[in-house]
Amino acid sequence: MTSPSITSTRSLLRTLAPVAVVLTVMGIALMSSGYVVTVIGFAAIYGIFCTGLNFFMGYTGQASFGQNAFACLGGYGSAILCGGLYWDPLPAFFVSMAFSGIVAAIIGYPTLKLRGHYLAMATFALGLITYEISIEWVSLTQGYMGYSGIPPLGVGKFELVSEKHQLIALTVILLVGIWISTRLRDSRFGRALRAIAGSEPAAQALGVNVARYKLLAFVIAALYASAAGSLFAHFIGFISPEVFGGAMVVQSFTMLYLGGIGTTWGPAIGALIVSMLPEFLRGLKEMQDIAYAIILVSILIFAPRGVFALIGGWFRPKAKEGDAP
Amino acid sequence: MDFRTTAVAAALCLGLFAQGATAQTYKIGASLGLTGYAAINDRAWRDGMQIAADVMNAKGGILGKKVELFVEDNRSEPQEAVVGYRKMMSNDGVQIFDSGCVSAGNFAAAGAVVRASIPMVLCSILPARPEEQKWAFSTLPPPRFEIESRFRYLKEKTDIRKIGILHDPSPYAMMMKDLATKIAPDFGLEVVATASYKQDDSDMSVQVGQVNSAGGGAIVKMGQGGSTVTIAKNIKQLGLEKMLLLASLDDGSVFKQGGEVLGDRFLFVATSVQIPEAIPAGPARDAAGVFLKLWNEKYPGRDPNAGARGWDSMSIIAKAADVGKSLEGPAMRDALEKVSGFQGAITVYNFSPEQHVGITANPFTIGVARDGKLVVK
Numbered sequence: 001m002t003s004p005s006i007t008s009t010r011s012l013l014r015t016l017a018p019v020a021v022v023l024t025v026m027g028i029a030l031m032s033s034g035y036v037v038t039v040i041g042f043a044a045i046y047g048i049f050c051t052g053l054n055f056f057m058g059y060t061g062q063a064s065f066g067q068n069a070f071a072c073l074g075g076y077g078s079a080i081l082c083g084g085l086y087w088d089p090l091p092a093f094f095v096s097m098a099f100s101g102i103v104a105a106i107i108g109y110p111t112l113k114l115r116g117h118y119l120a121m122a123t124f125a126l127g128l129i130t131y132e133i134s135i136e137w138v139s140l141t142q143g144y145m146g147y148s149g150i151p152p153l154g155v156g157k158f159e160l161v162s163e164k165h166q167l168i169a170l171t172v173i174l175l176v177g178i179w180i181s182t183r184l185r186d187s188r189f190g191r192a193l194r195a196i197a198g199s200e201p202a203a204q205a206l207g208v209n210v211a212r213y214k215l216l217a218f219v220i221a222a223l224y225a226s227a228a229g230s231l232f233a234h235f236i237g238f239i240s241p242e243v244f245g246g247a248m249v250v251q252s253f254t255m256l257y258l259g260g261i262g263t264t265w266g267p268a269i270g271a272l273i274v275s276m277l278p279e280f281l282r283g284l285k286e287m288q289d290i291a292y293a294i295i296l297v298s299i300l301i302f303a304p305r306g307v308f309a310l311i312g313g314w315f316r317p318k319a320k321e322g323d324a325p
Numbered sequence: 326m327d328f329r330t331t332a333v334a335a336a337l338c339l340g341l342f343a344q345g346a347t348a349q350t351y352k353i354g355a356s357l358g359l360t361g362y363a364a365i366n367d368r369a370w371r372d373g374m375q376i377a378a379d380v381m382n383a384k385g386g387i388l389g390k391k392v393e394l395f396v397e398d399n400r401s402e403p404q405e406a407v408v409g410y411r412k413m414m415s416n417d418g419v420q421i422f423d424s425g426c427v428s429a430g431n432f433a434a435a436g437a438v439v440r441a442s443i444p445m446v447l448c449s450i451l452p453a454r455p456e457e458q459k460w461a462f463s464t465l466p467p468p469r470f471e472i473e474s475r476f477r478y479l480k481e482k483t484d485i486r487k488i489g490i491l492h493d494p495s496p497y498a499m500m501m502k503d504l505a506t507k508i509a510p511d512f513g514l515e516v517v518a519t520a521s522y523k524q525d526d527s528d529m530s531v532q533v534g535q536v537n538s539a540g541g542g543a544i545v546k547m548g549q550g551g552s553t554v555t556i557a558k559n560i561k562q563l564g565l566e567k568m569l570l571l572a573s574l575d576d577g578s579v580f581k582q583g584g585e586v587l588g589d590r591f592l593f594v595a596t597s598v599q600i601p602e603a604i605p606a607g608p609a610r611d612a613a614g615v616f617l618k619l620w621n622e623k624y625p626g627r628d629p630n631a632g633a634r635g636w637d638s639m640s641i642i643a644k645a646a647d648v649g650k651s652l653e654g655p656a657m658r659d660a661l662e663k664v665s666g667f668q669g670a671i672t673v674y675n676f677s678p679e680q681h682v683g684i685t686a687n688p689f690t691i692g693v694a695r696d697g698k699l700v701v702k
Contacts, residue, residue, distance in 0.1 A: 033415035034437070038408055135494050145496045146403070146429050148436070148453050237436045240403055240429040247402060279408070282397075 018265035018308070019175070025272060026171045030164050037163045043275035044170035045231050049248075050255045050267030051177050052224020058262035059185060060217040061197025062112075063120040065249055066127035070222040072134055072244035073100040074229030079147040079239050080140065089153050089234055097226045104222030105215065112214045115200075127249060134241040146240030153234045166235055173231065174268060177224060182264045184220075193217055197262075258299055260306025269308045273299075350393040351386065351652055353378070353642065354419030356409045356434065358427045361401025362524055365550070365576050366631040367425035370448055371396055373635025374423060376619050381639070387646045392639075395419050399430045406430025407437075414441055421657055423638050424448065426465075426631075428496045435461065442654040444661060446638045448631075450497060451681055462661050463682045464638050464674070466574070468501040469508070470687040474594050475545055475571040476505075476512040478691045478702070485543045485569065489518040489536025491529065491556060493548035501547040501573070517541050524550050533559045536568075543569035553579050557586040574689070577628030577699055584694025592702055595692040596671050598633040603690050603701045608668045616670035630671075637669035641676075641683065 029040035053067050077096025081087040087095075111122045134141045141147065153160045153169055160166045184190050192213050195203035204210050233239045251274065259270020277295060281288045303310040355374060357367040378392040386392055395417045397409030406427060413419045414437070421444050424431055428449040435457040438445055445461045452461055479485050488509070492502040502519065509516050517539035520532035533556060536544055544560070546553055553572045560568050572583060572593040580599075583591040597604045597613055604610040616636050620629045644667050646652055649660025664683070667674045674683035693702045 033411075035408070035412040035415040038411040042404065042408070138499070143496070143499060144429065144494050145453065145499070146432050148432055148457075236404075236407055236433055238403070238429075238433040240433070242402055242429060243404055279412075282412070 017311070018269065022171070022175065022268060022272070026167065029167060034163055037167050039275055039279050040272075041163065041167050041170055041235055043272045044167070044174045045228050045235065046252065046255055046275060047174045047268035047271035048170075048177050048231065049225055049228035050252050050259070050271055051174075051181050052221040052228070053252055053256060054181065054221075054261065054263075054267045055184075055193070055217045055224070056221040057256060058266075059190060059193040059197060060214060062214060062217070063116070064123040064218070064221065065120055066123035066125070066130075067221055067225045067252065068127045068244045068246075068248040069130035070100045070104060070225035071229035071232070071248065072130045072241075073103060074226030075233045075239045075244060076134060076141055076147065076229075077226070078230035078233045079150045082234075083147055083150045088156060089151060089230075090155050093153075093227070093230045093234075096230050097223050100222045100226035101219050104219045108215050108218040108222075112211065112218060124249075127246070131241055131245055134244065141241070144240060144242075146238055147233075148238045150233045150237045150239070152237065153231070163235075170231060170235070173227070177227070178264060178268055185264055189213070189216070254296065258296065258306060260308035260310075260312075263306060263308045263312065266306045266308035270306065273307065349390055351388070351390040351646075352393050352395060352417060352419040352421075353639070354395045354397070354410075354413035354417065354422045355424050356397055356399045356406050356413070356422070356427070356430055357425035358401035358430070359396075359398040361399075361427075362550070363401045363425060363427045366448070367401075367427070369576075369628070369631035370425050370635035370638075372624065373616075373620070373632030373637075374639050376616075376623065376632070377636045377639035377643075380619070381643060387643050388650070388652055390652065399425075399427055401427050401430070403427070403429040403433040407433050410434035410438060414438070414443065419443070420652055420654065421642060422446065423635075423642060431461075432457075442658075444654060444658040446642060446661070448634060448638070450500070458681055460658055461681060462641070462676060464634055464641065464671075464684065465497075465682065466672075466684045466688055467682055468497065468504055470684070470689055471574055471594050472501055472505045472508065472545075473512075474687060474689040474691055475592070476509065476514055478571070478592065479514060479543060479569075480512045482702075483543070483569070486513060487515050487517045487540045488543045488545055489520070489532075489539065489541035490516055491520055491522060491532050491536070491544055491546050491548075493522060493524050493550075493552065495524075495548060498548040498573075505545060505547065522548075522552060524548065524552055526552060527555065528559065529556050530559045530563060532556075533563060533565070533568075537563070537565055542567065543571060545571045547573055549573055549575045549579070551579065554582045554586065557583045557591055560590075561586055571691075574630070576630065580692070580699055581694045581697055589693050589695075589702070592691055592693055594689040595699060596630050596633070596688055597690070598629045598670055600690055600692050600699050600701055609672070612668045613670045633670040637671055637674070640669055641667060641674060 029036050056062050056064050074096045078092045081092035082089055114122050135143050160169055192208045195208055196210055200210050255270035255274045256267055260266025278292055281291045284291050357371050359368055378394050381392050395413050399406035399409050423446045426448040431447055431449050432452045435452040439457050439460045447463050451458045451463050490502055490505055492498045506516050518536045518541055520535050522529050557570055569590050574594050580593050604613055616633050620632055641664055644664050645657055645660040648663050649656045662676055662678045665675045672684055672688035675685045676683050691702045692699050
C-alpha cells in the first residue's frame with residue numbers, strides 16, 4: 001500500500017526533478033566556457049520551439065512539418081525590426097510573435113481542415129514556401145548573404161551583452177514557456193486538445209469544437225516557434241535561410257520524440273539531449289554521426305515514449321494490487 | 326613522500342609540462358564544411374592546409390612554434406559553424422582562424438571572433454559589417470575576375486553578343502549575377518535571360534530553353550558543383566548545337582565531365598595550378614611548382630585548386646607572422662594588412678588596410694577539357 005505522504009512526495013519530486021535538471025545544466029553551463037554556453041543556449045532555444053510544437057503534435061495529436069516557417073518569421077521579424085529599423089529587441093520580439101500568430105491563424109484556418117498525411121504535406125509545403133521566400137526576397141531578407149548586426153536581447157538601453165546573461169534570460173523564458181504549457185495542459189483547454197488527440201469524432205460528440213481548438217493549438221505552436229526564431233537571432237546576432245531550413249524540422253522532431261511527445265518537460269529534455277550529445281561525441285570525428293545515430297536509436301528502442309516518460313515512471317506512484325488500471 | 330604528495334607533485338609537473346607544450350604551438354582553427362554542399366572545396370582546403378602545416382613544422386614552425394591545426398566540421402550550416410568556432414575559441418584556444426568557404430557560417434561566427442580579437446583568413450567572401458571586415462581577410466578572387474575573363478573571351482574570340490545567365494542562390498553566385506548584368510554592356514554583350522536554379526536540381530532544361538528562346542548564344546553559369554554537368558547535358562539533349570557553356574571556377578572533375586559532354590563548347594575559368602603549363606616561367610611557376618609537387622605526391626590525380634588556396638592561406642599567415650614578429654591576435658591582424666606582393670601557388674596576394682581581399686589581379690585562364698586533361702583554350 002502506498003501512503004498519501006509517499007504519493008505526494010513522489011508527485012512533488014516528479015514536478016521538481018525536471019526543474020532541477022534544467023537549472024543544474026544551466027548552472028553548469030554558466031560556470032563553463034563560451035562553447036558550453038553556446039550549446040546550452042541553442043538547447044534552450046530549441047526547447048522553447050519544441051514546447052510549442054508539442055501543443056500541436058503532442059497534446060492535439062496533429063502533424064506539422066512546417067513549424068520552421070514561424071521560427072523564420074520570428075527570426076527575420078526581429079532581425080529586420082532591430083537590425084534594419086533600429087527597434088528595441090523587446091517590442092520587436094512581441095510584434096514578430098503577433099505577426100506569426102496572425103499568419104498562423106490565416107493559414108491554419110483552411111489548412112487544418114486537412115487530416116493525417118494531407119495535413120503533414122500542407123504544413124511541409126508551408127515550411128518550404130517560407131524558406132524559398134527567405135532566399136528569394138533579397139531586398140527584405142538579404143537572401144543567402146544573411147542578416148547580420150542584430151543586437152542582443154535587452155530592454156531599452158540595457159543589453160544582455162554577455163553570452164552568460166543571455167543564457168540566463170533564455171532559461172527564464174524556457175521555464176516560463178514550460179510553465180504555461182503545463183498550466184494549459186491541465187486546463188479545460190488542454191483536456192479538449194487531448195480529447196482531439198484521442199479521437200476527433202469522439203471529441204466532437206462531447207461538444208469540443210475540434211476546428212477551433214486545433215487552430216488555437218496551431219497558433220500557440222506558431223507563437224512559441226516565433227519566439228524561438230527571435231531568440232536565435234538575438235543570441236547569435238546573425239541569421240540566414242539555412243538556419244530555418246529542413247534540418248530544423250528534423251532536429252525538432254528528434255527532440256520531441258526523444259524527450260517524450262505529449263509530456264510537458266519532454267521537449268525541453270529532448271532538446272538538451274539532442275544538443276549536447278553530438279558535442280560529447282565530437283572527439284570521434286568521422287565516427288561521430290554513426291555513434292550519434294546508434295545512441296538515438298537505442299534510446300528510442302528502450303524508451304519508446306521518450307526519456308521524460310521513462311524517468312517520470314520512476315516517480316509515479318505504484319498502483320496497488322487490485323487497483324483499477 | 327606519501328602517495329598523495331607524490332600524486333599532487335606529478336599532477337603539477339604534468340600540468341606545467343602541458344602548459345609548456347601548449348606555449349610551444351601556434352594554434353590555427355578552421356571551420357570547414359567537410360560534409361554538406363561545401364565539402365568538395367573545404368576538404369581540399371583542409372588538405373592543402375595540412376600539407377602547409379607539415380612543411381612549416383618540418384622547418385621549425387612559425388616564429389619557432391609548431392603549427393597545430395584544429396579543424397571542426399560545420400556541415401555547411403551556420404548554426405554548426407557557430408558551435409565549432411566557439412569550441413575552438415574557448416576550449417582549444419586557437420589564436421587565428423583559417424576557415425573555409427561556408428560564407429554564412431563565417432558570417433554567423435564573425436561577431437564573437439572579432440570580440441575575442443582573433444583574425445580570420447577566409448576562403449569565403451568577407452562579412453558584411455565593417456567592424457567584422459577589419460578582422461577578416463579573404464583569399465577568394467573577387468567575383469568580377471571570373472566574369473571579366475569569360476566576357477572578354479566571348480567578346481574577343483566569338484561573335485556571340487546575346488547571353489543568358491544561370492545562377493544558384495549562394496551569396497557568391499548572386500553577387501556575380503548582379504555584377505555580370507551590370508558590366509555586360511562594357512563588353513558589348515546583352516543579357517537576354519537570367520534564371521536561377523538550386524544546386525541539387527536534376528534537370529535545367531527549362532532554364533536552358535529560356536536562354537535559347539531569348540536568342541542567347543551562350544550560357545554564363547554562376548555557381549559550382551554537379552549542376553554544371555547537368556546544364557551541359559541539358560544543352561546536348563535539347564540539340565542546341567551552337568550554344569556555349571562558360572562555367573565558374575570549380576573542381577577539375579566537374580570540368581572534365583562537362584568537356585566529355587560538350588567538347589570545346591564547354592569552357593571554364595581555371596586557376597594557374599589547374600593548368601600549370603599556362604604559367605610563364607618565373608616566381609609564379611616556381612611557387613605553384615613547390616605546392617603541386619607535394620600535392621601530386623600525396624593526392625595524385627586530384628584537382629589542386631582548393632588545396633592550393635588552403636596552402637596559400639597558411640603561407641599568408643606565416644608571412645604575416647614574419648612581418649609582424651608576433652603571434653598575438655591584434656599584431657597578426659595588423660601584420661596581415663602588410664602582406665603585399667606575396668607570391669602564392671595561385672597568384673600574388675596584396676593586402677592593405679583598405680584591401681582585405683588579397684587577390685587584386687585577375688588570376689584566371691579560360692580552359693577546355695580535352696582527352697581528360699585541362700588545357701588553355
